[in-house]
Amino acid sequence: MRHFILIVLLGIGISALGQTAAERTKHFNLEKGLAIQGYDPVAYFGNKAVQGNKKFSAQYKGVTYYFSSEGNKSTFIKNPSKYEPQYGGWCAFAMGDTRKKVEVNPETFKIVDGKLYLFYNAYFTNTLKSWDRDEDRLKAQADKHWTIINNK
Numbered sequence: 001m002r003h004f005i006l007i008v009l010l011g012i013g014i015s016a017l018g019q020t021a022a023e024r025t026k027h028f029n030l031e032k033g034l035a036i037q038g039y040d041p042v043a044y045f046g047n048k049a050v051q052g053n054k055k056f057s058a059q060y061k062g063v064t065y066y067f068s069s070e071g072n073k074s075t076f077i078k079n080p081s082k083y084e085p086q087y088g089g090w091c092a093f094a095m096g097d098t099r100k101k102v103e104v105n106p107e108t109f110k111i112v113d114g115k116l117y118l119f120y121n122a123y124f125t126n127t128l129k130s131w132d133r134d135e136d137r138l139k140a141q142a143d144k145h146w147t148i149i150n151n152k
Helices: 002-025 070-078 092-097 127-133 135-150
Strands: 053-060 063-067 105-112 115-119
Touching (some): 053 070, 127 135
Antiparallel strands (some): 053 063
8 A cells, every 4th residue: 555655646746747847938938949039048158149050959947949059059058057048038127127028139138147138129129228227126126026927
């Protein structure tokens, strides 16, 4: 009987792990499971927005990333949490200002304290400029808002 209970509990635990991975990605800004519209997350840390290539792809937390080179892919794999975009790849300004998930222009970005932040930039609105005017407050608010969203 103990073995049966252990097997049932183990099965429940494994199911919960599968659900957790799916739950994690439900709040990410993805196109068909692809992050940052296919841009290379490592390239941003060289201050460049570079389109990745499908042949250099890797997954982290159920999310697919493309890279511009095998070297960038390897760098990412060694420490993926360093390179993943903040707030699931949604606009950092909007997350801090209104707690809304707003699309981004992957070529509008900023590295702050070693983290990647992406911003909306279209129709004469570049939210990076607004972010820069009040970065400390917006970042603190965005961190709180993202925690709330991820716990739903």
